[in-house]
Amino acid sequence: MELYGAEDRERIVAEPPKRVAAPERTQFERDRARLVHAASTRRLAAKTQVVGPQADDFVRNRLTHSLEVAQVARDLSRALNGPDSPQPDIAETAALAHDLGHPPFGHNGESVLAERAKGIGGFEGNAQTLRLLTRLEAKTFDAEGRSVGLNLTRATLDACTKYPWGFGERAGSKFGVYEDDLPVFTWLRAAGAGQRQCVEAQIMDLSDDVAYSVHDVEDGIVAGKIDLARLDLDGVAETVVDWYVPGFDRALAETAITDLAAAGCWIPDGAAYDASRRSRAMLKNLTSDVIGRFCGAVKEATDAAGGGPYARFGADLVVPEQTRLEIAWLKGIAAHYVMRTDERAVRMDRQRNLLGELVDHLVATGPDDLDRQFADDWRDASDDAARLRVVIDQVASLTDITALAWHERLCRRP
Template identity: 55%
Template sequence: MSGYEDTDRERWAAEPEKLSSRTDFERDRARVLHSASLRRLAAKTQVVSPGSDDFVRNRLTHSLEVAQVGRELGKALGCDPDVVDAACLAHDLGHPPFGHNGEEALDKIAEDIGGFEGNAQTLRLLTRLEAKAAHPDGRPAGLNLTRASLDAATKYPWPRSPAHPRKFGVYADDTDVFGWLRAGARDEQRCLEAQVMDFADDVAYCVHDVEDAIVGGWLEPWRVLDVPSERRRFAELTRSWYVPDVEIDEILETLDRLRHCSFWVDVYDGRRSALAALKDMTSQLIGRFSEDAQRLTHEAYGGGRLTRYAADLCVPRGTRLEVAVLKGLAATYVMTARDRAEAYGDQRALVEELVELLRGRAPEALEPTFREDWKDAPDDDARLRVVVDQVASLTDASAYLLHSRLRT
């Protein structure tokens, strides 16, 4: 038994039968893997800008790592591994240049037209902007993934509202496909595959961002562990950003619990042996977190195959705290580092000016695909959304180049 119904394999736009040994879900994964949007992630910021260091992750390498973590965890629970893999590969497609910094700038610009959110933009790419398929009337259907894969890629299955002002998964003009992919879903419940993708995202980036920070010299593990003022600063930021309902003392206890693991690296000197030890630490942490979630989920639902809405992913509270602590380390020593504040401000200003320049010179200054969308747009709000779509599609480098070209 596959655990998936025929409705899970349906596509938004009907397609002719293909003579192939591949499953519908294998085809979904291939479509994401070969998409232009996935390739662009190689030049988009994860935490540190691409090109600033040969070691650090970019959005593409991060997505590949999320897919590896998610595929293995999903398979262990009984999910179709290609559904989870496709969702993990797709989960960051909608992120704009300059990472969350660019996302905040576009959200401010688009405030009066429904805002900007990377996950809502991902749905827009998968179902509209990425060229692959079309409806019989010519409307674009994006990659035209199956219902199961689209639902798995939807981290926040709800529109923007007073209850969800910042994190949401669909814009107002994409609600038709959203309604289609959520057929049979219960209110705002996420399918199990989406929960696995989301947890794999957290695991991959918290572990690998700490690894990048240590190798890059931004984080010296002993410092935050042994210097009281640093411990307090780290704990307060971690609590503010990630676990506001947890006391400072418990955050520090969790940090100390990780430190006492046999694989924890306190000192890194750049030698090959030190790098090997650090790599072992990241591997051990990923295994620790994934095995904890797998064990607790199977304890809650039994050992059978779990898919779609048959179960929720169960993650021990202590595991979630350990993940939050690692995220807090990266936030404290990389994302909020004082020497990055000026660069962040420059990036936001560039995004804002780029939108204004494109609006003033549209449609000629737009890329051909977005030029067509501009001409079909019914009003100024829709035209602004087209400009935002184009800016969001840019890489860090192409944003700089386009900005420079439009200013001359």
């Protein structure tokens, strides 16, 4: 049975065969190659994951995180559908793209742009990702001369849609499309899908949770902020409740640790991380074991619920409650020891002020200080709301490093 038909492989703009001979590739392999070569992908190397990208050359940035999410997504998809399925290419591409829309300074920067953009339909990293893929990245133009971004296939774009609804359509701050991107969003969504994620997006979403829950703890250990042998269990449990799982049960939390330890997925007592080669190897084996545990549990539960093949809206991923709890517990460890520190709070406050000042300056000066492509968008904008969206696009495109440099150059000049 063919998992993906002609409609799934369709692009916004039909593309003729390549004029230059090239190795034979499927449409979904082409999508992946476009993501790898995209400018937005390269910029992820200088964007914050948890610890800033300048802090240490061992910890992760958004690019290395995205590569790891892509590997988890590909392996999980292959496990579900077999090695000959085209789905691993779709899931991997969606994973590579999942953080493209994040602005400088991660979620901290996202909150600033969301505040500045609340009168024009908000800002959200996932909605910005769709905008990049279908408009802002330079690859293909339609017959009317409008950019359609990377011109990815319908199935791949849908797999990149983590939150398939618009601003204000559901409670909370998360959404996946701005109002002026609704035409392409409507095009990529299957009839009758509503607000349901396709299974490829579910794979991407879970792989992101798995990767960052495990790797953020690893980075915290390497940075000397986390010692798994001496956890403040009460503090971690409180953070899990506040940030991730309201109603989280402390007893269940302790069960999660016990189960991870029983499976060999924990640092042995007395084996504190000391940055030696042996210690680093022990830590890498820990992360590998935990990722394997999570993905194995999901595959087993998904197969038990009905079997494959799993494609588009023909199936759903099944994540056992115990697995969700263990993932939440690891997130809580990283959040408690790295993200909620007083030192980080001071730094985040400075970052928010910096980005806010930069947005205000660019709104006031307009195209004079924008990059060429955004200056063109400004001149084409029909009103102040559209011009503000251009400024938001510009600032969101910056890395941590360039945001600092732009602020120094533009906001502190005499």
